[in-house]
Amino acid sequence: MFDISFLYEAKDVKDAIKKLVENENSEIVSGGTDVLIRVREGKDAGMGLVSIHNISELKGVSIENDGTIVIGAGTSFHDITNDDIIKKYIPSLAEAVDTIGGPQIRETGTIGGNICNGATSADSASTMVALDACIVLEGPEGERIVDIKDFYTGPGKTVRDRCEVCKCFKIKKENYENYFGYYFKYGKRKSLEIATLGCSVLVKLNATKDAIDDVKIAYGVAAPTPSRAVSAEEYVRGKKLVDKNLLDTFADKALSDMKPRNSWRASKEFREQLIKEMAKRSLVNSIRRAGGKIEYYV
């Protein structure tokens, strides 16, 4: 039995917002794999839960006419991994959400909850940051769209108001077309593990596949919020793949952009080492997926 004051099954998004406004001490529950555990630990005990679990309008992935991919916030990780649109256009997101928890968790946990929790360790977050996703929120005053780079304000904190429901994520065509990605999760176990560090890279090569057109690299747990390594991205733009300093300088620049810290999971020094190594490996793997050759790196 969970220590909650009430459970309200919302019929649709508007109904959920109405209930959230009426009850100050209430929060949204979608998949429940984080919220119910927080309740059980006593952190959110006594709160009312407004459930958006069975709202079908929040589920599913679709593609709009202009190529924008729309991921419903209530789509479970399992459904994202096995979705044909995601598999075809953003396979690195499918891979990233396939590293979350275990198979049973991925069956119920949702991407909306993963992002809205505001955790820097969320496995979907770094890839969504690299993809420049837009978050569609609906609140009592209506709908608004927030860029993911403005969404996170601190550890566990986002710009989402308590009464706002995250409806979907939009990924524009220019942010995924011709990009090839790789998600690297470092954890002590292969499953049911929170990332010690997560790194997501998207690479676009030029037409002859010997130089980098654009790179987007985002980390989880390397800073208080999931964040991009901007100076590393700037450095590699336009660089030739045969350049032997490419990887080392890229890794150093990535480290200078990040602010890792000590935690019981890993020390700051270890995380710094991981940031550099994962930057290199993720970049190499992305380049290889894009059809480029890096011969000097094994």
Add this chain to the structure above:
Amino acid sequence: MSKKIITLHVNGKDREVMIDERESLYETLRNELNLTSVKKGCEVGECGACSVLLNGRCVDSCIYLTMWAVGKDIVTVEGLRDEENDDITDVQKEFIKEAAVQCGFCTPGFILKAVEIVGHNKPYTRDEIKKLITGNLCRCTGYMNIVTAIEHAIKHNMDKLGVPYEVMPSTTSFDVPEDEKDKMLESLLAMQNNDVTKI
């Protein structure tokens, strides 16, 4: 907090139950419907002992509210039956044959996960099976026999579908020579009777 009367579709039957809406699904299944194959383990969705099939997909029932399961098809181990042969399912038979059961606490969860995996009708490799069962923990078997049992259960299914599928040979053997059998039986009986001289 008011109690509610809801109808759950469990193991092929509609069951009317009175629940508290704060309940999680494993509490309702165990306490109201006496389906004790659903185990209470870690209660935070890590061990998989409370796994049940919801619309054919394995879910941790400890972090799943009962109210969410209304209208869904719930299956627990009690509901598994090979209707054709009026027998237990192939998955259960293989778990017994491969000695994939020791203390048995994790077994219902593993069996349901295995039923889901076999139901995919895909010739999974050993490594793929290992990844698919990462949501279930077993502290006794070391997983070897569980993976082999699932592999053999998939093999039965693949044979029916006519798909070639290679499996690792069975790691357990019940084909003990006749004279050995008597000795083993004797020592087992001695163990039960605490007769140290004959073990």
